[in-house]
């Protein structure tokens with residue numbers, strides 16, 4: 439597993455607050471020094487929908503589930519879910535890094551998808 443496949447957060451070196459990597463400063467104390475830490479890997483579903491008219495990249499699928507999942511520290515992320523069956527808010531999921539589609543130029547696109555535990 440290379441670094442790109444690991445789901446990581448920024449951990450504030452001053453107060454220990456965990457947050458998404460795109461934030462430039464700590465959301466808790468405004469410090470700008472961080473270390474990267476691996477996500478726990480377990481998350482829960484907070485909301486989801488079924489996409490019945492997929493964009494061009496996902497035309498090979500008739501439909502798919504898209505959800506917002508919540509990790510430790512309330513960090514949220516959008517992603518596809520491996521199934522459309524028996525989904526409910528609060529259910530436990532785990533992230534899997536895999537090819538999700540080929541873009542319109544034929545390039546393989548990788549991202550996290552979420553699988554019920």
Ligand SMILES: [Zn+2]
Nearest residue numbers: 450453464467
């Ligand atoms: Zn902080």
